[in-house]
Amino acid sequence: MSVRFYNTLTRAVEPLEPQEEGHVRMYTCGPTVYDRAHIGNFRAFTWEDLLRRYLKWRGYRVTQVMNLTDVDDRTIQAAVDRGVGLSEVTAPVTEAFFEDWETLGLESVEENPRATEHVPQMIELVRQLEERGLTYEKDGSVYFAIDRFPGYGRLANLDPESLLTGGRVEGDENYSKENPRDFVLWKGGARGHEGEVAVWDSPWGPGRPGWHLECSAMAMEYLGETLDIHTGGVDNIFPHHVNEIAQSEGATGRPFARLWLHAEHLLSEGEKMSKSLGNFYTLESLLERGYRPSAIRYLLLSAHYRTQLNFTLDGLKDADRAVGRLFEFQRRIRDAASLADRGSRDGDLVELASRWREAFTEALDDDLNASDALGVTFVMVREANLALDAADGAGAGALEALEGAVDDFDSVFGVLDLRAREETVDSADLREWIEERIAARAAARAERDFARSDAIRDELLEAGIALEDGPSGTRWKLRSETD
């Protein structure tokens, strides 16, 4: 079986069929950099990272583009409110965004184009739409006439005729549309303070691009007229993606994207996590509370991307323990690998690793079923632990196979790598002190002076270091602050 996904456009699961054999061109709706992203925003980005990593693991070359929307109503408003230029608002937010990105172990994508650096491409796109007679101009603004684009709203399963009969009809009251359902491509003029922070020349006079336009222009600039995959959150389906389709296909006459993938929301206190409801956590705030990036990443990935995931601090603790179990397993395999070959069950374990790989692939091939993939991984962990517990457990071949399985797992999920980073103590002085204390304790234990031994253990614990005595000596690790 091949890799397949639920396509919002057709409401069916379809195989991935890149236009170019083995090369997936993917566009991801990125952040509007007006304010720090919250963990709900990062659910989508983390899922997209899983998608990217999985496609690569499956042997595809991936070219992924994720935009940065650095001009829109909110960024302009923030700049005007603070009396500064647009970039003074967007630059620090963008920087913080990529810090969080890095913290969650998200891979860099091939291109991160900024809207403000692609205004000429957007203007060109509007010109093409104009040539095709899909637009009209009014008071220096250009609008897309949805009546002239057959199939408008198909992605959202919307009937154009009934659009806006029940919802908000007012829309953007600063602009005068022929049809309230039309959307603006180019916002003309320099009304109020807007002109001070965001204005470009255009064939229709000074103004700025409308929302939606940057994604169409930049996606086609870097990936061509037809994308293999377009991703985003479900709240982008309408109007954003519907309008992207209208703009792009209106201009090129060709399908804009073959597969439309949408991530469901993170819930907080039973409702969509959002800035407006105030029920959100930023990554920073979670780290301040002592939660670890590996746990956050794991929790975000542990539910299927098309189901709403209720985000709780208790859930984060559970996730931290689950990552710990995997991390311990990896450590066990690596420690065992350094011991003498003693195995007689290599065949079984090599076969276990191979069965795991098959089940893992099957799960993720099926619309990126991460929960299922985690399930089969934990089954492998249990079975392998069981075999390793046996006296004649595993030899070099088996350990290599298991280590390979864990590496494969993490090249897709990326949580063990984060955990390893978290467990690292950078200070050489501190490491030296810990080793010295452990040696002192070992000496005390050798003399069976357990009072002194326990005092040293308590001393280290006080310093945030937990000791673990094992068959091959004493190991130490950092205590999780949420323990």
Next chain:
RNA sequence: GGCGUCGUGGCCGAGUGGUUAGGCAGGGGCCUGCAAAGCCCCCUACUCCGGUUCGAAUCCGGACGACGCCUCCA
């Protein structure tokens, strides 16, 4: 009102016709100077009411409930 998703054991969360999901918590055991950590074992659920079927958490109908979108939104 229109469109859509969903209701699984203490919690989280897969599964779409018959066979163990999985994680966390909880209980028991092994290991240990004692611990901790780790490992193993146990814990068998599917909102309700009808229907189809030899058999339904899974399909169909209905009820109730939750969440989202309907031009700020990952």
